[in-house]
Amino acid sequence: MTTTNTKERAPGQGGNWPQTLVGLGVLATGLGLGWGAMGISSDAGYSGIGPNFFPWMCAVVLTVCGAWILWEARTGGFREMDEEGAPAHPPYWTGFVWVSAGLLLNASLITAIGFILSCALCYLLAVQGLRRAGGQPIANAPRTWIVDVLVGLIISAPVYWTFTKFLAISLPGLTNSGWL
Incomplete structure (x- = not known):
């Protein structure tokens, strides 16, 4: 048994402008990103892959996805959305602020306190x-925070050591030893 979505439009009838703006x-x-990738050197590194490979790959994927989203929006809109158009759950802005604060503090403190501590934060x-x-529930907050800091350190320290010691890629450290 198939069901039809009453919100679908025939091709050529146009689409939803907010969805079109997302695609654009x-x-x-x-x-x-592709324009920025043109300024990156293409000198081949290990296995013939240069430093501009991943920016170009991301640029191509984003461009294809953007064109696809734009096509979907202009030929009937996103077909799997709820009928009412309202989200089932409102956005949780407090969580968004926590995550955003983590990313922004990481970016602003990485040169001051080093890669390991800023990534743990x-x-x-x-x-x-x-x-x-x-x-x-955040019932045992101090213990949870301590565990989260330790897990952050356990994740970020080996990443830092791998990049600085084994791959010889310079990351900001707390000391000049290359270990912190």
């Missing part, structure tokens, strides 16, 4: 925001 935004982001704040967004 993704398309513009992909094109902007980012992890702590992002996990706290995701816990709150998921509705998890």
